[in-house]
Amino acid sequence: MTPLPNLEAKIVIVGCGISGIGAALKLIKNGFKNVRIIEATGRSGGRIRTGRLGSNIVEIGANWIHGPSQGNPVFRLACQHGLLDPADTTEENQAMDVGGHPPWVPTFLRSSGGEVEPETLAPALEVFSQVMETVQGFSSSGGGEPVASVGEFIRTELPRLAKDDWMAQGEGLWNLRMSFVNTMLKGECCINGTPTMEDLSLRACGLYQTLPGLDCTFPRGYEGLVDCLMRQLPEGTVAYNTPVCKVHWADGKHTGTHPHTLSQAHTHPVQVECASGEVFPADHVIVTVPLGYLKKHHTTLLSPPLPGHKAQSVERMGFGTNNKIFLEFAQPFWSPTTEVIYLLWEDEEHLRDTVPNIHTHWARKLFGFTVLKPTERYGHVLCGWIAGHESEYMESLPEAEVLNTVTQVLRRFTGIPSLSVCRMLRSQWFSEVYTCGSYSYPATGCSAVDIAHLAEPLPPAHTHTQPLQVLFAGEATHDSYFSTVHGALMSGWREADRLIAHHSSASASSSSSSSQLSSKL
Numbered sequence: 001m002t003p004l005p006n007l008e009a010k011i012v013i014v015g016c017g018i019s020g021i022g023a024a025l026k027l028i029k030n031g032f033k034n035v036r037i038i039e040a041t042g043r044s045g046g047r048i049r050t051g052r053l054g055s056n057i058v059e060i061g062a063n064w065i066h067g068p069s070q071g072n073p074v075f076r077l078a079c080q081h082g083l084l085d086p087a088d089t090t091e092e093n094q095a096m097d098v099g100g101h102p103p104w105v106p107t108f109l110r111s112s113g114g115e116v117e118p119e120t121l122a123p124a125l126e127v128f129s130q131v132m133e134t135v136q137g138f139s140s141s142g143g144g145e146p147v148a149s150v151g152e153f154i155r156t157e158l159p160r161l162a163k164d165d166w167m168a169q170g171e172g173l174w175n176l177r178m179s180f181v182n183t184m185l186k187g188e189c190c191i192n193g194t195p196t197m198e199d200l201s202l203r204a205c206g207l208y209q210t211l212p213g214l215d216c217t218f219p220r221g222y223e224g225l226v227d228c229l230m231r232q233l234p235e236g237t238v239a240y241n242t243p244v245c246k247v248h249w250a251d252g253k254h255t256g257t258h259p260h261t262l263s264q265a266h267t268h269p270v271q272v273e274c275a276s277g278e279v280f281p282a283d284h285v286i287v288t289v290p291l292g293y294l295k296k297h298h299t300t301l302l303s304p305p306l307p308g309h310k311a312q313s314v315e316r317m318g319f320g321t322n323n324k325i326f327l328e329f330a331q332p333f334w335s336p337t338t339e340v341i342y343l344l345w346e347d348e349e350h351l352r353d354t355v356p357n358i359h360t361h362w363a364r365k366l367f368g369f370t371v372l373k374p375t376e377r378y379g380h381v382l383c384g385w386i387a388g389h390e391s392e393y394m395e396s397l398p399e400a401e402v403l404n405t406v407t408q409v410l411r412r413f414t415g416i417p418s419l420s421v422c423r424m425l426r427s428q429w430f431s432e433v434y435t436c437g438s439y440s441y442p443a444t445g446c447s448a449v450d451i452a453h454l455a456e457p458l459p460p461a462h463t464h465t466q467p468l469q470v471l472f473a474g475e476a477t478h479d480s481y482f483s484t485v486h487g488a489l490m491s492g493w494r495e496a497d498r499l500i501a502h503h504s505s506a507s508a509s510s511s512s513s514s515s516q517l518s519s520k521l
């Protein structure tokens with residue numbers, strides 16, 4: 001007979017994003033009675049956040065279900081709760097394999113004003129795609145990379161494949177196609193969440209796995225999913241506006257720093273100390289704070305601090321910024337079929353995805369805009385995408401300055417001097433004190449081992465005297481779906497399963513030792 005877990009164990013989850021909510025629900029559904037979530041802010045959902053631009057809903061954080069098919073638990077839950085457009089859930093959509101790059105209908109605008117025909121850029125797209133495929137090949141074969149970063153590889157490989165062919169067609173065309181390559185590099189910075197492609201590990205970028213399915217959105221907002229899950233939690237599970245400042249645990253080497261009396265520290269090995277002074281004693285804590293927050297605070301958040309190998313992986317793994325700038329227009333300047341508008345700067349140094357001067361040129365890092373569809377639902381709204389330090393700088397500027405700069409850029413690229421924006425809303429993920437950026441990426445120098453270290457619980461090898469105490473979940477701890485909502489959710493479930501298994505085996509060994517004892521008696 002399978003032994004029953006100790007359902008009385010006190011479990012505290014730090015963070016009420018999708019990974020924390022997922023962990024709590026799984027534990028409660030498995031009968032655990034003492035599960036609390038402690039959340040620093042006044043809301044649930046973390047980086048899933050739906051906002052408003054006038055009467056439109058817009059996603060400030062996560063946008064799409066990446067790979068909406070049966071292998072994706074976010075898709076399954078969204079279907080169960082009726083949160084998607086039926087047209088997005090067809091077998092046909094689920095079977096489409098887009099490899100993380102949905103085939104959007106593009107419009108290309110150039111900095112000298114006006115459109116560039118897609119056919120003119122087709123050879124550049126072909127070469128760029130070819131190089132990116134080679135990049136994936138290195139990662140999947142697990143070795144033999146000639147250089148450390150994806151950016152460095154592209155800088156050496158792309159001109160080798162492109163130069164003679166494109167040069168033969170004239171310098172103007174060569175330059176235009178190289179501008180397109182810069183735009184694609186800036187787009188990849190947004191997708192991967194890296195400041196530049198030089199920061200993305202050639203060895204590790206292929207760890208990220210895509211799922212089949214044509215990416216889709218939540219017509220009534222991503223936060224609808226969070227609301228459905230939160231309704232299943234018992235009332236009072238979450239303590240809001242309660243930042244955790246220290247997690248006290250026992251590694252058996254350091255003398256305790258527990259803020260509570262010795263007797264309480266004895267009965268509950270972990271003490272979760274909050275900025276308010278409140279202390280939550282626990283048997284186990286699941287820490288789900290974003291990697292950006294952990295990078296900044298890990299030396300003080302845990303006492304004793306993280307073991308060296310885990311701290312090094314926290315520092316080595318990347319956590320970057322990707323922001324959105326939503327713009328609403330009275331009338332569209334794009335065609336009804338356009339799904340993405342790319343900006344091609346024709347006067348830039350080739351093969352560069354950073355700007356020469358952030359203060360004066362930050363807006364050049366915008367790779368372009370996606371069009372919010374369908375128009376009947378959203379009106380005429382574009383979403384600009386900007387990654388990296390340029391994006392972080394943008395956050396620091398007054399809203400009016402951002403609006404003015406982006407309007408100037410669009411006037412220049414469209415050649416419409418009267419173009420104006422009705423409303424603007426931007427995200428500021430780097431400035432969010434409990435997030436410190438957007439999502440994780442495998443930085444140059446990282447490998448799968450670093451992600452494994454991030455997910456490793458404390459103490460790493462638990463024994464009867466050193467029980468399992470601090471567990472780690474959150475998107476950055478998922479070995480193949482990091483940087484996504486489904487990766488975050490699955491990481492929360494993984495840690496809940498770890499605790500369920502831990503308590504089952506603990507009760508198995510205690511029941512077997514008690515049966516050994518009774519047989520002796």
Ligand code: 6YU
Pocket residue numbers: 014015016017018019020038039040041044045046047048060061062063064065066191192204205206207208242243244245288289290293322323324427429434435437438439441442473474475476482483484485486488
């Ligand atoms: C996805 C998408 N998407 C755009 C943008 C962003 C993200 N993602 P949470 O942060 O949610 O929760 C932690 C909680 O902890 C939080 O509430 C804190 O307040 C709290 N906390 C912190 N400190 C605390 C303390 N001290 N005490 C108490 N509480 C504390 N994902 O699937 N589709 O379209 C996008 C996008 C702008 C910012 C996204 C997307 C990422 C997800 O939003 C994110 O992973 C999860 O929501 C995180 O949940 P969580 O629970 O872990 O943390 C190589 C290669 C790589 C290839 N990567 C490409 C993949 C593409 C990913 N793309 C994403 C793109 C967009 C546009």
